[in-house]
Amino acid sequence: MSKIYLHIANETNELKAVVLGIGTDQGKPYDINPVAKMHKEEGTYPTEDDVIAEIATVEAALKAEGVTVFRPKNMPNQKQIFTRDIGFVIDDKFVVANMKEPVRKAEIEGIQHVLDQLDPDSIIEVPEGATIEGGDVLVHQDHVFVGISKRTNQAGFEFLKATFLDKQVIGLNVVVSDDPKKNILHLDCAFQPVGDKYAIIYEDGFQDKPQSIYDLFGEENLIKVNQQQMNRMFPNVFSVSPKKVLVEEGFTTLIDALESRNIQCIKVKYAETSKLSGLLRCSTLPLIRA
Numbered sequence: 001m002s003k004i005y006l007h008i009a010n011e012t013n014e015l016k017a018v019v020l021g022i023g024t025d026q027g028k029p030y031d032i033n034p035v036a037k038m039h040k041e042e043g044t045y046p047t048e049d050d051v052i053a054e055i056a057t058v059e060a061a062l063k064a065e066g067v068t069v070f071r072p073k074n075m076p077n078q079k080q081i082f083t084r085d086i087g088f089v090i091d092d093k094f095v096v097a098n099m100k101e102p103v104r105k106a107e108i109e110g111i112q113h114v115l116d117q118l119d120p121d122s123i124i125e126v127p128e129g130a131t132i133e134g135g136d137v138l139v140h141q142d143h144v145f146v147g148i149s150k151r152t153n154q155a156g157f158e159f160l161k162a163t164f165l166d167k168q169v170i171g172l173n174v175v176v177s178d179d180p181k182k183n184i185l186h187l188d189c190a191f192q193p194v195g196d197k198y199a200i201i202y203e204d205g206f207q208d209k210p211q212s213i214y215d216l217f218g219e220e221n222l223i224k225v226n227q228q229q230m231n232r233m234f235p236n237v238f239s240v241s242p243k244k245v246l247v248e249e250g251f252t253t254l255i256d257a258l259e260s261r262n263i264q265c266i267k268v269k270y271a272e273t274s275k276l277s278g279l280l281r282c283s284t285l286p287l288i289r290a
């Protein structure tokens with residue numbers, strides 16, 4: 001079996017290998033976050049066929065960029081779209097997430113064939129009591145940003161801090177609400193580095209001003225989005241390199257903002273999947289970046 005040599009130092013370096021979610025065999029609609037709950041109640045929940053079709057366009061776009069794309073094995077009655085949350089890579093370590101929502105705990109079994117290709121010493125398990133989901137973890141060279149959210153608790157943050165001693169691990173409390181317009185499900189719904197020095201940010205998604213982000217990026221390099229844009233998940237794009245980003249095709253103001261900074265946008269349709277409260281970063285689990 002060929003080995004996978006993990007390497008993730010940031011959110012933007014040239015992408016070499018990724019695990020992209022699948023939309024098949026999802027089982028019943030779930031309401032584990034306020035946005036999905038709203039769509040379930042209002043009868044606007046996305047169909048399985050639409051989600052499958054949208055993910056297929058992402059797969060094609062990634063392959064066109066020369067990226068090796070791994071997929072989860074289909075499991076009956078499991079939503080396996082948002083691979084980002086089930087595990088994450090920091091440098092050469094794979095942290096197996098401890099999912100807060102019981103209904104998502106089995107998803108990791110779908111990527112066992114990927115885990116089998118890793119050096120067993122590179123796999124880190126999260127201790128009981130600590131919950132962490134990958135959407136709350138963003139690596140930025142010597143820094144790791146950790147969203148403390150409904151899904152990732154203080155113990156999860158402390159665990160990462162104690163495990164990655166050579167990193168500065170920064171905890172950021174995000175806004176947790178039952179209101180679908182206000183809730184920040186994971187840190188990557190409110191913040192994401194992009195390009196070689198920029199970051200997309202929804203400032204009101206944090207309980208306190210995220211000073212560390214201002215200090216590290218500089219306010220002039222922050223691409224600020226408003227609540228309506230956050231609700232459409234503008235911060236949740238996905239970089240294939242510092243010069244190229246996958247973006248939902250309807251995010252025209254963001255596309256302009258990125259292109260004016262010399263970041264090329266690969267446009268994909270992902271609006272139906274976004275109704276589950278996840279977009280492109282949420283659907284991808286990078287394993288290797290340059």
Ligand SMILES: NC(=O)NCCC[C@H](N)C(=O)O
Pocket residue numbers: 032033036082084085101104134135136185186188189276277278279281282
């Ligand atoms: N990183 C993310 O924000 N992931 C999106 C997960 C959406 C999924 N429906 C959930 O509620 O867990």
